[in-house]
Amino acid sequence: MNIVSYLQTQQPQLRRQFQSALVSGHLSHAYLLSGETGSPLLEIAKFLAKSLVCEHPSPLADNVCWSCLRIDDGNYADIMIFDGSLATIKKEEIQGMExxxxxxxxxKAGRLIYILHLVENLTIEAVNSLLKFLEEPHQEVYAFLTTENESKVIETIVSRTQKLRVLPVDLNMIVALAIDQGIPLQDAELLAHFYQDPHKMKAILEEDFYVSMRDAFTHFLEALASNYSKAHYIAIDEIIERFTQKEHLRLIIDMMLLFFGDILALQNGQEPSLPSYVNILKPLLKRFANLEEALLEITLARGQIDLNVNATLLLDHLFIILLKEYIHDHD
Ligand SMILES: [Zn+2]
Structure with a gap:
């Protein structure tokens, strides 16, 4: 993703807000980047961090100087990045950083910077360590925290940071950009819900986990139209027992919410968010009732992924919630 043009065209307000703080010397010691799933939060955080140490800022980072390039490569000594999308961030890591x-x-820039990506994925002990650190800001220490779910970030963190809101980007535009890049329509529609950068989408398309997850859901939905037992088997064999990693878990649950949210939308005469899947979804409109409650329950459960839940048990539970709304044929 070209983060410079992304900020210029998609997030002008955020860019202006940060730039004027930088130019006027009124930088906050801690920023909280808050945006939706799929927003390039980590990329923005890195770019803003670069802007604090860039050798030739104008006034934001130039992205080409030796310092900027080393940050890209993870070789800049005074920046530490913790990625909560990969694993829960623990107290020991925060203490080590402190x-x-x-x-x-x-x-030579003389600034120490840390990035905590998805701060909602800190353990409670890690949050407590972090709070003490945020309370006593050191002169040249700066923090960029990010969150996809601000309601799950405790108020004491929110109140100690300056918020930078990352606005959602128009989905239709992302789909159009993706199609321009040669991504097939169905993948473009699906991936646009998770990624805003067509290049990233292209890279994901080459990942085995995405392809097998997409195909598994397609098989599952097609089977649901006529053969409950087969669909149930596919759910277990191709989805529940195959994907056990936390980052895959989120994607599976998001796909569940998207597909079944679309069934609900179509039942209510609303626009689906995946129009190119309508032919697969249409036969399912008469197969489900009360999806509203089931989807709410699944949305709530999505929040549990941050805890150390057992992926297989959680998925199993969610598919049970979903499939109990299935309407069987009566002979
Ligand atoms: Zn630079």
Whole structure:
């Protein structure tokens, strides 16, 4: 993703807000980037961090100087990045970071920066350590926290940070950009809900987990139209027992919510969010009732992924919630 043009065209307000703080010397010691799933939060956080140490800022990062390039490569000594999308961020990591920030900066910019991506995925102990650190800001220490779910970030963190809101981008536009890049319509519609960058979408298209997940859902939905037992078997064999990693779990649940949310939308005469899947979904309109409650329950359960839940058990539970609304044929 070209983050510079993305910020210029899609997030002008955020860009202006940060740029004027930078130019006027009124930088906050901690920022909270809040946006929807799929927003390039980590990329924005890295770019803003670069802007604080860039050798030739104008006034934001130029992305080409030696410092910017080393940040891209993870070789800049004074920036630490913790990625909560990969694993829960633990107290020991926060304490280790705080200890290393007691020292003076190594790089000539003289600033120490940490990025906590998806701060809702910190353990409670990690949050407590972080709070103490946020309460006593050191002169040249800066933090960029990100969240896809601000309601799950405790108020004491929110109140100690300056919020930068990342606005949702128009889905139709992302789909159009993706199709321009040669991505098939069905994948473009599906992936636009998770990624806003066509290049990233292209990379995901080459990932085995995405292809097998998409195909598994297609098989599952097609079978549901006529053969409950087969559909149930596909859910277990191709989805529940196959995907056990946390990052895959989110994607599966999001796909569930998208497809079945569309069945509900079509039942209510509303526009689906995946128009190219309508032919697969239409036969299912008469197969489900009360999806509203089931989907609400699944949405709530999605929040549990951050805890150390057992992926197989959780998915199994969610498919039971969904399939109990299935209307069987009566002979
Ligand atoms: Zn630079």
């Amino acid at each position: 200890a290393s920030f007691e020292k003076t900066p190594i790089e």
